[in-house]
Amino acid sequence: MPRTRKLLCRNVWKIYGPQAAAFLARTPDPDDAALREAGLIGAVRAADVDIREGEIFVIMGLSGSGKSTLVRCLSRLVEPTGGEIQFDGEDLLAMTEAQLTQLRRRKIGMVFQNFALLPHLTVLQNVAFPLDVQGVDRRTREARAHEMIEIVGLKGREAYFPRQLSGGQQQRVGIARSLVGEPEIWFLDEPFSALDPLIRREMQDEFMRLQGLLKKTIVFITHDFDEAIRLADRIAVMKDGRIVQTATPEELVLNPATDYVAEFTKHIPRGKVLTLRAVMAPLGRGPYAGDLDAAVRVADAADRIEAANLPFRVIEDGAPIGSIGAAAVVDVLIGRPRVPAAE
Numbered sequence: 001m002p003r004t005r006k007l008l009c010r011n012v013w014k015i016y017g018p019q020a021a022a023f024l025a026r027t028p029d030p031d032d033a034a035l036r037e038a039g040l041i042g043a044v045r046a047a048d049v050d051i052r053e054g055e056i057f058v059i060m061g062l063s064g065s066g067k068s069t070l071v072r073c074l075s076r077l078v079e080p081t082g083g084e085i086q087f088d089g090e091d092l093l094a095m096t097e098a099q100l101t102q103l104r105r106r107k108i109g110m111v112f113q114n115f116a117l118l119p120h121l122t123v124l125q126n127v128a129f130p131l132d133v134q135g136v137d138r139r140t141r142e143a144r145a146h147e148m149i150e151i152v153g154l155k156g157r158e159a160y161f162p163r164q165l166s167g168g169q170q171q172r173v174g175i176a177r178s179l180v181g182e183p184e185i186w187f188l189d190e191p192f193s194a195l196d197p198l199i200r201r202e203m204q205d206e207f208m209r210l211q212g213l214l215k216k217t218i219v220f221i222t223h224d225f226d227e228a229i230r231l232a233d234r235i236a237v238m239k240d241g242r243i244v245q246t247a248t249p250e251e252l253v254l255n256p257a258t259d260y261v262a263e264f265t266k267h268i269p270r271g272k273v274l275t276l277r278a279v280m281a282p283l284g285r286g287p288y289a290g291d292l293d294a295a296v297r298v299a300d301a302a303d304r305i306e307a308a309n310l311p312f313r314v315i316e317d318g319a320p321i322g323s324i325g326a327a328a329v330v331d332v333l334i335g336r337p338r339v340p341a342a343e
C-alpha cells in the first residue's frame with residue numbers, strides 16, 4: 001500500500017447548534033447525554049482519518065451517520081467545530097478563503113449523487129466548465145474536455161444536453177467534469193446511489209478501470225457495504241458521528257471491532273474479501289502448479305486453483321510465503337473453518 005500521507009484529520013468535530021464551539025471548548029469529549037442536554041447535534045465526533053496517496057478510502061455508514069459532513073469538513077465546505085486537518089502537510093484550518101478556493105479548484109475533484117450538471121450546457125461545456133472558471137483558454141479546455149469525455153466512454157455525445165442522457169451517462173459526465181482539472185484528491189459522495197443496480201455495478205467497474213489509469217487519492221462515501229467492499233483499499237465505518245473502525249475489507253471481515261461492524265460483514269461472501277495471504281498454508285515441499293500473488297482474493301483465484309491438480313505457491317514481493325490448494329479454497333467458499341496444512 002502507498003505510504004505518503006495526503007490528508008490527515010485528528011479529533012475532528014462538527015457540532016450543529018447554538019454556541020457549539022464554546023460548548024466543545026468547555027466539554028472536550030462530550031457524550032450523547034451532554035450533547036442532548038445542550039440541544040446540540042454531534043454530526044462528526046472525534047474523527048481521526050489518515051488518507052494515503054493513491055488509495056481508495058471509503059467512508060461507510062447508514063443515513064445520518066455523518067459521512068457527508070465529515071467529507072465536507074475535509075475541504076472545509078463545512079467548517080469543523082474543532083480538531084486538526086492537514087492537506088499535503090498544510091494546516092487546512094489556517095487557510096484563507098482565497099487559499100481554499102485555489103485548493104478546491106486545483107487539487108480537489110468532487111462528484112455528488114445528484115450529478116449536479118448544468119442543464120443548459122452541452123456535455124462538452126459541462127465537462128470544460130471547471131477550466132472555464134479557472135480562466136483556461138477555450139482551445140485548451142475543450143481539448144482537455146474531449147480527452148476526459150473519451151476516457152469515460154462518452155465520445156460522440158459531446159453536443160448532447162444532460163436531459164438527453166441516461167442516469168449512468170449523466171454520472172459519467174459528472175465524473176469527467178470532476179477530473180478535467182486533474183485533481184490530486186477525488187471526493188465522491190454516493191456517486192452511484194441514484195442509479196439502478198445493474199448500471200450501478202457497471203459504474204463501479206468503470207470507476208475501478210479509471211482508477212487503474214489515473215491512480216488518484218480517493219475518498220468515496222457510500223451507505224452500501226457491498227459497494228465499500230468492492231472498491232475500497234480501506235474502509236472507515238461510521239455510526240452516530242463516530243468512526244468505529246478503519247481497516248481493509250479483509251480486516252473488517254476477519255476482526256470486526258464491534259457488533260455493529262460484525263453485523264455488516266456477516267453476509268459478505270468470504271471468498272470475495274479474503275486474500276490468499278489470509279488463508280494460505282505454510283510452504284511445503286511442492287511440487288506446485290504455479291505462483292499466485294498473495295494479494296489476490298480467493299474468489300478471483302478459485303477457478304485456477306480448482307482446475308489444477310497441484311497446489312500453488314503464494315508470492316509476496318517476489319518471494320514465496322506460503323501455499324494454497326483446492327481444499328482450502330473450497331473451505332473459504334463454503335465458509336468452513338479450517339486449520340491450513342502445508343501443501
Ligand SMILES: Nc1ncnc2c1ncn2[C@@H]1O[C@H](COP(=O)(O)OP(=O)(O)OP(=O)(O)O)[C@@H](O)[C@H]1O
Binds near residue numbers: 062065067
Ligand atoms: N446543517 C445542518 N444542521 C443541523 N444538523 C445537520 C446539518 N447537516 C447535517 N446535520 C445532521 O448531522 C448528522 C449527520 O448528517 P450527514 O448528512 O453527514 O449524514 P450522512 O451519513 O451523510 O447521511 P446520508 O447518507 O443520509 O447523506 C445528521 O443527524 C444530520 O441531521
